Amino acid sequence: MPRDIDVLVLGGAGVDTIVHVPQLPLPFADSHMIRPGITTRAGQSGDFVALGLTALDLRTHHVDLLGDDHEGDLVRALHRDHGIPLTALPHPAGTKRAVNLVGPDGRRQSLYDATRTDGPDRLPESPVRRLAAASRHAHVAITHPWVHALPLLREAGTTLSTDLHDWDGADPYHEPYALAADLVFLSAAALTDPERTIRDIAARGRARTVVATAGADGALLLADGELIRIPAVRPPGPVVDTNGAGDAFAAGFLFGRLNGEDARRCALYGAIAGAHACTVPSTRTGAVGRGDLLARAAAAGPAGRFRPPAE
Structure with missing residues (x-):
């Protein structure tokens, strides 16, 4: 069967309600008057990865x-508007949703509706097997119940990546994803010793490449046993929201990987895509395009930091 899908994204579709707050943590008060208001839009982790990959011309x-x-209608419309093929399997508990509190500096705090994670413990295997057989690579979100797809993807012979987000290095929920993937992304936000954690993932699992992102502090990349510190990239505009930056990093990294680039170059692409995401308001969805990404990468200095091209 021809592999005419570059990346199959599994899981992570949902809707966020964006609430701008005067500061984080939000001070206790009977009420707060907020601007620019409250907006509900489609877009969670898997949606953002799919958007980022599509903007980079990956199938x-x-x-x-x-x-x-x-909420499901909003997700379906998002994919339709951006030309992203979507296979929507029925979920009796409803579409996943969350509330994102966004501070003036772009930081956010997410509140996930755990009732939307109830429902079937198993996936219908037939569509997953069919899509996996047609895919070069699969990126698996850690949302329920996609852990059960990991053996099916392995049987199909596709390479795997996952994003553990703010894993603390100990929660057993994340381990099956961490140990099954060939490429692992995670945030360093909850890690006391990021180097120890990423080396542990590589030692116990399949991954030869592990990336711990740290926002403005860059990222820590472990590639074939070599530890590499990746500097942050200066955003091309004001930072207005950090939501989706990690998903954009993953999309940029995967773009490089599927085009045969080495790990350092992949990480540079990821850093550029993540920095771009921080300039997109939380009420919108937008990703860096292929031409823009490559131009910014070409303009990167020796240290890997973006420098605007001379006019």
Whole structure:
């Protein structure tokens, strides 16, 4: 069967309600008057990865469980508007949703509706096997119940990546993903010793490449046993929201990997894509395009930091 999908994104579809708050943590008060207001839009981790990959001209397909509800309609419309093929499997508990509190500096705090993670413990295997067989690579979100897809993806012979997000290095929920993937992304936010954690992932699992992102402090990359510190990239505009920056990093990194670039170059692409994401308001969805990404990478200095091209 021809592998005419570059990246199959599994899971992570949902809807966020964006609430701008005067500061984080939000001080206790009976009420707060907030601007620019409250916005509900489609876009969670898997959606953002799929958007980022599509903007970089990779043939992308997204599959997840969606409810027959308003939130599901928003997710379906997002994919339709951006030309991203979507396989929506029925979910009786409804489409995943969250509330994101966004501070003036772009930091955010997410509140996930755990009731939307209830439902079937198993996935219908037939569509997953069919899509996996047609894919060069699969990126698996850690949302329920996609852990059960990991053996199916392995059987199909596709390479795997996952994003553990703010894993603390100990929660057993994340371990099956961490140990099954060939490429692992995670945030360093909850790690006391990021180097120890990423080396442990590589030692116990399949991954030869592990990346711990740290926002403005760059990232720590472990590639074939070599530890590499990746500097941050200066955003091309004001930082207005950090939501989706890690997903954009993953999309940029995967773009480089699927085009045969070495790990350092992949990480540079990821850093550029992540920095771009920080300039996109939380009420919108947008990703860096292929031409823009390559131009910014070409303009990167020796240390890997973006420098605007001379006019």
